[in-house]
Amino acid sequence: MPLATAVPHVRPLDVAADLLALLNDSTTEPRADTQLEALTLAVSADLPVLLWGEPGIGKTAALDQLAAALELPLTTVIASVHEPSDFSGLPVVGDDPAEQGVPMAPPDWAVRLVRAGEGLLFLDxxxxxxxxxxAALLxxxxxxxVGALTLPPxxxxxxxxxxxxxAADGWELSPPLANRFVHLQWSYDHEVVVRGLGGTWPKAVLPKLAPGKLPEAVAFARRAVCELLAARPGLVHRLxxxxxxxxxxxxxxRSWEMTLRLVAFATAADASREVLSMLVRGAVGDGPGLELLAGLDRMDLPDPEVLLANPAAAVLPERGDLRQTVLDGVVxxxxxxxxxxxxxxxxxxLVQALETGAPDLVVVPASTLAALRREDWRVPAAIERLAGAVSLSQRADRLAGARR
Incomplete structure (x- = not known):
C-alpha cells in the first residue's frame, strides 16, 4: 500500500503575506516634481526644512524617497511624544560633579547619527x-x-x-523656531496618486549643481539680496x-541669509522659476519673496546702453511686463x-518690439521718444512703421473712455 504524501501545512497568514507582496509590487517612472526639487535644493544647502501639509498626503513618503535618492539613512523622531530633556539631554551625575560638572546625556538616536557621520533627521x-x-528643539x-553631542555636518x-x-491638540510654532526653517507647502498630485495606486509610482528627477556655475551663482545671489535690502531697509526684519x-x-x-543661500543653489542647479519661488517665499514669506523675485527679473534684463549700441542684435524679453520695462529704460x-x-x-x-510682441507696449515709449526730438534731428523712416500702431491704440483708448 503506497505511503500517503504529507500535505504541507499552510498557515492563514502565509497566504496573506503572498497577497501583501503582490499589492506592494510596483514599478517607478521618472517624473519631474517641483516640490521634491525644492526640498532637495534646500536640504543640499544644509538648511532646515519644514513641510506643511494635511495628514495623509505623503510627506513621510517624500522623506523616504529623498533619503533613498541622497543615499542617506533616515532617522525619524516624533517630536510630540518626546520630553524637552530628550533633545536638551538628561543630566548624568559623575563621580565628582563639583569638579567635572554634570554632562547632559543625549538620546540613542542622536548617538547613532553621530556614529554614522551622516543622515537625514526627520522631526515629525x-x-x-x-x-x-x-524651545528644546531650538x-x-x-x-x-543634542545634549552634549554635536551632530556632524x-x-x-x-x-x-x-x-x-x-492637527490633534496643535500649537502654533514659536517665532524663534519658525524663523529657523524654510517653510514648504506640501500637497498631492491627483495624477500621481492615481497612477501610483495602479502600480506605477514616480521616481523624481533630482536637481544637479553645475560646478562651473558656482562662483557666478554666489555673486548673483549676493547682488540680488543686497540690492533689494539696500532699497527696502524695512524688509530686513519684519516680525x-x-x-x-x-x-x-x-x-x-537669519532668513535673508538662508534666502541668499537658496538663490545661489537654485541658480547653480538652473532650477525653474516655480522652484525658486517656493524656496524664496518659504524663507522670508510671500510679500518679501515676491519683491525679491521681481528684482531678479530686473537683474536679467539687458542693459539699455548695450541695446542702443547694437539694436540689430538686440533680443527683447518675451514677457510683456519685462519688455515694457526694457523699452522704458531705453527711452x-x-x-x-x-x-x-x-x-x-x-x-x-521699438520697431522690433512692434513686430515681435503686443503693439500696445510701444505706445507710451514711442510717444515719449517722439517728444525728445531736437529740431535739427531728421525723422527716421522707422517712425512711419510705428505711426499706425500708435494711432490705432490711442483711438481705441479714446473709444474705451467714451463708453465709460
Missing part, C-alpha cells in the same frame, strides 16, 4: 509639540546640538507639521503681528544723453 508632528519641547535646529534636518486646524503668521516664514537677517537712456544716433537706435528697437 512638529506642530503638536508643546512649547517646552519646541538648539537642535540651529546649533545642531553630514546630517540634514527636515521637519513636518500639520496646520493647526487639522508679523499675527500670531499664526509668526509661526511661518517671515523676514529677518530713459536717450533722455539722459540725447543724441541723433541714439534716438534713431531707440526707434529701431
Amino acid at each position: 508632528e512638529l506642530s503638536t509639540a508643546p512649547p517646552a519641547v519646541q 538648539r537642535v535646529v540651529l546649533e545642531r546640538r 553630514g546630517v540634514r534636518i527636515v521637519a513636518a507639521a500639520n496646520p493647526r486646524s487639522s 508679523p503681528k499675527n500670531e499664526a503668521r509668526r509661526g511661518g516664514a517671515w523676514p529677518s537677517p 530713459e537712456a536717450v533722455r539722459k544723453r540725447p543724441e541723433q544716433s541714439r534716438w534713431d537706435a531707440a526707434w529701431s528697437l
Whole structure:
C-alpha cells in the first residue's frame, strides 16, 4: 500500500503575506516634481526644512524617497511624544560633579547619527509639540546640538507639521523656531496618486549643481539680496503681528541669509522659476519673496546702453511686463544723453518690439521718444512703421473712455 504524501501545512497568514507582496509590487517612472526639487535644493544647502501639509498626503513618503535618492539613512523622531530633556539631554551625575560638572546625556538616536557621520533627521508632528519641547528643539535646529553631542555636518534636518486646524491638540510654532526653517507647502498630485495606486509610482528627477556655475551663482545671489535690502531697509526684519503668521516664514537677517543661500543653489542647479519661488517665499514669506523675485527679473534684463549700441542684435524679453520695462529704460537712456544716433537706435528697437510682441507696449515709449526730438534731428523712416500702431491704440483708448 503506497505511503500517503504529507500535505504541507499552510498557515492563514502565509497566504496573506503572498497577497501583501503582490499589492506592494510596483514599478517607478521618472517624473519631474517641483516640490521634491525644492526640498532637495534646500536640504543640499544644509538648511532646515519644514513641510506643511494635511495628514495623509505623503510627506513621510517624500522623506523616504529623498533619503533613498541622497543615499542617506533616515532617522525619524516624533517630536510630540518626546520630553524637552530628550533633545536638551538628561543630566548624568559623575563621580565628582563639583569638579567635572554634570554632562547632559543625549538620546540613542542622536548617538547613532553621530556614529554614522551622516543622515537625514526627520522631526515629525512638529506642530503638536508643546512649547517646552519646541524651545528644546531650538538648539537642535540651529546649533545642531543634542545634549552634549554635536551632530556632524553630514546630517540634514527636515521637519513636518500639520496646520493647526487639522492637527490633534496643535500649537502654533514659536517665532524663534519658525524663523529657523524654510517653510514648504506640501500637497498631492491627483495624477500621481492615481497612477501610483495602479502600480506605477514616480521616481523624481533630482536637481544637479553645475560646478562651473558656482562662483557666478554666489555673486548673483549676493547682488540680488543686497540690492533689494539696500532699497527696502524695512524688509530686513519684519516680525508679523499675527500670531499664526509668526509661526511661518517671515523676514529677518537669519532668513535673508538662508534666502541668499537658496538663490545661489537654485541658480547653480538652473532650477525653474516655480522652484525658486517656493524656496524664496518659504524663507522670508510671500510679500518679501515676491519683491525679491521681481528684482531678479530686473537683474536679467539687458542693459539699455548695450541695446542702443547694437539694436540689430538686440533680443527683447518675451514677457510683456519685462519688455515694457526694457523699452522704458531705453527711452530713459536717450533722455539722459540725447543724441541723433541714439534716438534713431531707440526707434529701431521699438520697431522690433512692434513686430515681435503686443503693439500696445510701444505706445507710451514711442510717444515719449517722439517728444525728445531736437529740431535739427531728421525723422527716421522707422517712425512711419510705428505711426499706425500708435494711432490705432490711442483711438481705441479714446473709444474705451467714451463708453465709460
